[in-house]
Amino acid sequence: MPAVRGDGMRGLAVFISDIRNCKSKEAEIKRINKELANIRSKFKGDKTLDGYQKKKYVCKLLFIFLLGHDIDFGHMEAVNLLSSNKYSEKQIGYLFISVLVNTNSELIKLIIQSIKNDLASRNPIHVNLALQCIANIGSREMAEAFGNDIPKLLVSGDTMDVVKQSAALCLLRLFRTSQDIIPGGEWTSRIIHLLNDQHMGVVTAATSLIDALVKKNPEEYKGCVSLAVSRLSRIVTASYTDLQDYTYYFVPAPWLSVKLLRLLQNYTPPAEDPGVRGRLNECLETILNKAQEPPKSKKVQHSNAKNAVLFEAISLIIHNDSEANLLVRACNQLGQFLSNRETNLRYLALESMCHLATSEFSHEAVKKHQEVVILSMKMEKDVSVRQQAVDLLYAMCDKSNAEEIVQEMLNYLETADYSIREEMVLKVAILAEKYATDYTWYVDVILNLIRIAGDYVSEEVWYRVIQIVINRDEVQGYAAKTVFEALQAPACHENMVKVGGYILGEFGNLIAGDQRSSPAVQFQLLHSKYHLCSPMTRALLLSTYIKFINLFPEIRTQVQEVFRQDSNLRSADAELQQRASEYLQLSIIASPDVLATVLEEMPAFPERESSILAVLKKKKPGRVPENDVKENKSPTPVANHTNNDVSSSNAGSTDLLGLSTPPTSQPNNSSTGVLLDVLGDIYNKPVNNVSPSPTWVADVKKFVCKNNGVLFENDLIQIGVKSEFRQNLGRLGLFYGNKTNTMLLNFLPTLLWSEEQAQKLSVQMKPVDLILEAGAQIQQMINAECIDDYTDTPSILISFVHSSHTQKITVKLPLTINKFFEPTEMNGESFFARWKNLGNANQQRSQKIFKASQPMDLQAARQKMIGFGMQLLDGIDPNPENFVCAGIIHMRSQQVGCLLRLEPNKNAQMYRLTVRSSKESVSVEICELLAEQF
Incomplete structure (x- = not known):
């Protein structure tokens, strides 16, 4: 310990030596207790102790304390050392305070006063010790106590450079604790101009501070861009002799260069002025040129420093995504690193090329390195590099090379590391679906996936292949034939059995004409796998067997025998039993017509985007490379491979027999959400600065006659809704789209619905992430159940923080009681008979006469009546201009029939609306809701 020997503290050296020589823990504790007793007696009894x-x-x-023992005395003596004029004593005092004084201690006031005295000192060493102590403690109390002193110290012309450097770093530490510590106005330009300081240490520290300030308020500190570019230009064009004190192994100021390049990445574009932009591009070109020069030293420190600047420059080029020449040059430079002997360089090159692959300017340049990347995936020793190679192949894939890349990934999958197999399976499935021009190829790929890596094929993958087969008539026969052949393998994975059971149950009839795949052969083949499967798969196969009875009546007896087996009827698993x-009972008692109705083919799935992509993003948040090439900085909607049904769900549906069907789901975080076609592209609209505002309130009346659309929109956020209802159950998907270029923090939707109200309408909301990324969209699912008739509708309060300001939005959910209507067909005789019966009791009807708005x-009125949810009965009313409707409102407790008649009077521009139902409150509410629409 040089400091100990230099200060001559022989007693401390002896004590440390004694501790090191202890043979046991007990001996160490005994020695420490003896020393603590001695120190305590000295502090209490000896009033003549010197510094x-x-x-x-x-x-x-x-x-x-560093040995792990608690210290509960000596704090006042340490505080007294702060007032010493000797550096070594003051230093130890500050060290003790920084490490051992709690921020809630009563000594803080004494410490703050001592620190203030040192900050006002003319001795730069004392000032630096004080600044270091403030930064080490870094509490909010320190920020409040010195929030005015440190900025003055930072920008003062009398402050020494070494103190400015410490002040900038201290201010950065306090800013992270309390963001309101930095004053605005004229202070902004004074802090920015530190980038012009002559002392490179001050510039380096100030750049770190400005980078943090820019992230909070980019507009206020936008002036730093030109100064940062100017300083970067001077460094890049300097020789290693010009900045000799700040040159590291022939690389001028590498740390400062990296900080400046990162600072410029906070702006898009980083420079609006053409002159500044041109100068920045010259800097970037110079950095790329220097990377091509022969190394000035063979030492690893030289290459590390040079490459650190290079990779940060490439990050800025990718961030700008505007200069085609620079992007291609960056790609070519990275391509050279793919064969470098340094593992880290190969990894970083692959990672950067993943981002380059998403640019329209450099995508083709990245594809030129496809063979090397495939070789990296197969031959690299480091699994993290192989993982990065897989990510790059995924990112560079497009229509021209999809089949080759998918095949290479499938080939590698057989020997791939277990840690990356599941992610590879997801990526292969996504690419196969996205770029499939012939869906027979897609089916082959997925079945190969299951064969090669069945244990790593998640439910979403085999769900997805079933969705696609069901939605495409042209591939159903091929899928049935292929899966039938796959099931004949001696070793067949259980996921293959699931897919085979589902597809043959739906489309086995398409291959039943061939004797080699006759109904009996299909059934025997599936049942040969039955006893090797889990209960969940057996349940699926039982559902397939009952569908076989409908498709192939000739094997009814064989299937019924399976149902009658004790292993099924007396199974310990309740679901199987x-x-x-x-x-069994259904196959016995149901007529062929009933059986055909109950066991009809599953309808097409109303999905808009692959659920597998959502799973991949969830597994690798923020690290999944997008393999869509960005053009003009705008998101591209995901290709719709399914029908255009407006409904969307997050959970699987179930047919009448309980045969689970693959769920359709939406990504949790995507800038191209499923509402893009309904709501429009919200991500390219200009965003104005929004200050703290009163709570915004959104009305829901416009959704009485429609289920989808924009629920609320302002400069910060857009809230869309898609909903579907069936009897007394409803499901809403709320889509929150962030329209800003910054994150929305503490994003919290809260349901405003009392327990008393929940007894009539039960509402359940699924939670969402607390952070909504810039330009992203997340989905929140809401389930509702109508229990009894109700009038009010639930609301949600959405609160979030934007630019340090809390914003609140209150939105009524479109859950009016008419959403639970089931349209009912009636002829004229039935309608008017029921109308007359309900009209006899005045309390069962409601009438409203109102002027057209x-x-x-x-x-247009007809469309509103259809959207209201009831069945529009044409040709019933004697007056053809009148609208007559009938429907049943489903509630958990009851069903309420409802009849409606709307009579328009064109001459008077008046409507007369009459509603009759078996419940007065329902009649009144329906009448009020519909009248508001006209």
């Missing part, structure tokens, strides 16, 4: 002795004993206490008994349009 040297106090420093020695405080050092011993520090050493004991129930399915076997119910399916806009010129009458009977066609």
